[in-house]
Amino acid sequence: MFNKKAGMIAAVVLSTSILATACSTNTDKTAAPNVSSETAKPAKQETLRILSNVAGGKTPEENVLFEKEVERLTGIKVTIEKPAADYDKKLYAAISAGEKYDLIYMGKGNMDVLVDQGALMPLNDKIKASKILSDPSVIPTKEWDMITYKNGQIFSVFNKSEGGTLPTVRQDWMDKLKLQQPKSLEDFYQVLKAFKEKDPDGNGKDDTYGLSTAGLYDIQGFMSAAGVKYKYVIDASGKRSIPYATEAAVPIYEWFAKLYKEGILDPNFATNDSAKMRELFLTNRVGMVTYWDAWVGLFNNMKKTDDPNFKAKAIAGAVGPDGKIMLRRGDPSVWGIPVNAEHADTAMKFLEFWHSEKGNILSTLGIEGDDYTVKDGKYTLTDEGVKHGMDHGAPFPNNTNFKNPIGTLPGALEGRQVIFDNNATIENSTKDWPSAEKIVTNYAFQAMMGKLPAADAVKKMNDELKAAKLID
Structure with a gap:
């Protein structure tokens, strides 16, 4: 100790x-001889x-x-x-x-x-x-x-x-609109739809989105509904697969395409960096983002002076077929x-x-x-x-053994507990991931924006990954 x-x-x-x-x-x-301590080298x-x-x-x-x-x-x-x-x-x-x-x-x-x-x-x-x-x-x-x-x-x-990444919601908006914490993918849709359509910021304008991301970073909390994991999964025999490039992921891409078509998903999600996504959340433009658990506390800390009603809260992702939630723990x-x-x-x-x-x-x-x-x-x-x-x-x-002498920022510890309580595991990159990521991202975006039917996008994604020998 x-x-x-x-x-x-x-x-x-x-x-x-x-x-x-x-x-x-x-x-x-x-x-x-006769070297005194006064003349010894330091x-x-x-x-x-x-x-x-x-x-x-x-x-x-x-x-x-x-x-x-x-x-x-x-x-x-x-x-x-x-x-x-x-x-x-x-x-x-x-x-x-x-x-x-x-x-x-x-x-x-x-x-x-x-x-x-x-x-x-x-x-x-x-x-x-x-x-x-x-x-x-x-x-x-x-x-x-x-x-x-x-x-x-x-x-x-x-x-x-x-910790890890997970959906972070404007709990003050949830309370105002009398919404319950979502569990299924349909629950998430209804919450995000309400953030888009029911004027949660009370300014009388149609200027809010339900959800924003920084590209695919990090939609794992929603892919949880299909029980699929980002990056590589390697089985006992060494065979590599990328679950986001399998048929199991198709319904989730279709769900995103529905959000995008209805204006619930921030239209700039594919080009956002994390700073732009955070800004939308902090300026009352979006009700949910997908980000690090530690940022729950940082969000609340940043807004406590100019908007004391602001309340960010970490929530678990969508429940999967096995009844469990699959989140990402940070590398x-x-x-x-x-x-x-x-x-x-x-x-x-x-x-x-x-x-x-x-x-x-x-x-x-x-x-x-x-x-x-x-x-x-x-x-x-x-x-x-x-x-x-x-x-x-x-x-x-x-x-x-360490206890922060000032304490932790509001909501931060609760966010970490959500990560640790919900099957959050690290992702497996391997040296091939940077090449594979380009292919996955390209077709995932096309599916999520409705430019390609999700099933077609996944097939093309899978075919290209195999042709490049990036999956087995």
């Missing part, structure tokens, strides 16, 4: 290690070069403060590089070019590719030797299964505890150490810190004095901290 007391012990151990290094000139028998500064698109400051200026805060708390001088865009391309390009990073942040899909390339260092022995990272109360044992490869090899350490976000890292041991020290109480405070609340203040043991967010939503890389740490 890693708590405050354990943090103090770790700090003492680290300080003792540094002191021993600093004094080594006095204990080395080959050292020159310990070399531990450094890390980190590539990340999530952990760190919210702006370039705050990122500098974040680096200094890590150094204050750990003694490690870090450089955190956060590309402004195209993170995956930067990550792959850097590894291919042999750039030397000590830690890289990535999703499981990225990790699958890099493990296949032999670019990451196996970490089993280092994790086993760590009292912190091997503690099941810090990282639950079953979580490691999600990032364990063949022969039991582990190439990363978790960044945070992932694990992890830290890996490249095989050419120059400071692997220091990287492990950072990862131990990241999963400690002080690291949890940094990864959630942020930087003391910038994002929050502490007075008489009470933590208070600054105005800047409120804007940052208690997310500096890990809004929900893996450490089960």
Whole structure:
């Protein structure tokens, strides 16, 4: 168990290690005689070069403060590089070019590719030797299964505890229109239709939609009605299929086509990015979106001042043929150490810190004095901290001992519970998914917008995937 007391012990151990290094000139028998402690060389500064698109400051200026805060708390001088865009391309390009990073942040899909390339260092022995990272109360044992490869090899350490994606509804609109939480696909249709037709924002205009998405991201809560899963499903014999490209998915595409034809589905869903979708939700233009559970709390936090009646709520998806709901749990976000890292041991020290109480405070609340203040043991967010939503890389740490001293944003914990209670599993990408995704997306959009009958779209989708040897 890693708590405050354990943090103090770790700090003492680290300080003792540094002191021993600093004094080594006095204990080395080959050292020159009469070398006093005053003239001994100081310990070399531990450094890390980190590539990340999530952990760190919210702006370039705050990122500098974040680096200094890590150094204050750990003694490690870090450089955190956060590309402004195209993170995956930067990550792959850097590894291919042999750039030397000590830690890289990535999703499981990225990790699958890099493990296949032999670019990451196996970490089993280092994790086993760590009292912190091997503690099941810090990282639950079953979580490691999600990032364990063949022969039991582990190439990363978790960044945070992932939730998942699910339908998020304007509960204040539900209450106003006296609607019940939907369970079947027909229930969802009736709720979304009411959001479109019954003026839920009360402005007297026909300017609302029932549902918006950012493309296929993430319609899993509705595909649940057919019991089909996004991306790859690989059976015991290794045979690959993509359920979204099977006949089972046809009724769901037809359901979307009905929403699109009736103006219930945001007509720009296929070209939306997540920012545009979020804006529609926050500006009273749409009653339901499909997004991360953590954003339930962020939505409520963003609107609490200018619209106290606003209430976002996470709901489960549509019940499937087996009576269960099939949601998506987010791919694990992890830290890996490249095989050419120059400071692997220091990287492990950072990862131990990241999963400690002080690291949890940094990864959630942020930087003391910038994002929050502490007075008489009470933590208070600054105005800047409120804007940052208690997310500096890990809004929900893996450490089960950690309790956020400020609490969680309204609706966030309830959203996570919906994910954990409803068969939410990670998706299987494989290195072929980027090519397969283009084909799936193309024909799914044509079916959802009624440009092709759903059955025809699925057949074409399936035929192209087979021809490209992307499914078996």
